[in-house]
Amino acid sequence: MNEVSNKFLNKVSLLIEEAKKNVKTAVNIAMVYTYFEIGRMIIEEEQNGDNRAECGKYIIRNLSSFLTEHYGKGYSISNLKNFRQFYLIYSNDSISQTVFSQFKNYPATVTERKFYLSWSHYLKLMRISNIEERHFYEIESVNNDWSLSVLKRQYDSSLYERLSLSKNKDEVMLLSQNKKRFE
Incomplete structure (x- = not known):
């Protein structure tokens, strides 16, 4: 009992x-x-x-x-x-919504943009001037449920740049365009 x-x-x-x-x-x-x-x-x-x-x-x-x-x-x-x-x-910044299908019920702005992260995440992300890099970190934050501290750590360790310099440059480009998940 x-x-x-x-x-x-x-x-x-x-x-x-x-x-x-x-x-x-x-x-x-x-x-x-x-x-x-x-x-x-x-x-x-x-x-x-x-x-x-x-x-x-x-x-x-x-x-x-x-x-x-x-x-x-x-x-x-x-x-x-x-x-x-x-x-x-x-x-005017759009990320394909296909990878984020689990959030289909989230609201969208008048420009059809959806947001998935906390304000603190976006404060960090909006300081990244390279659009592909910003998309990469946003996508990875959502898909991997990164906390703000993990996002900062990944950014500070230059994850995007290191992957861009790797042999799989095409994979990183696809990631930043939300067409492929990093494995």
Whole structure:
């Protein structure tokens, strides 16, 4: 009887742990899409202004004050600039969705872009200027469930560059285009 009870308790415990993981993932994904949309809205508002540079500073400064007052931390001027940059980088950046078929129910932006990683991952990824390299690290992060620390370690160890220098250059190119999985 006690053994059956322990199995039952473990099943319930696993269910709760999975639910917690799903909630965390949902919150992270919602944040990423929200930040993308805020970036889009900042760009659109800036484009409606006469003097872009001055108008942009004004918009971001006022938006930061407003959001911080209403929602607390997380909306500093530098964060809003990150949202803006995120939109600029990812609004026209597309990765084939075929390898990510397990995420078919994820929402998409108006440009049909889907996001699968946390905001912290994208902060790291958007600083990679080489598009193929950025795609490679994004794809590998998703497919291998890399934490941010693993992504940083792989990037800092120049994984993409080392693979690019290897004999299998074609394989690395296919990876960065999401056409082949690294084995």
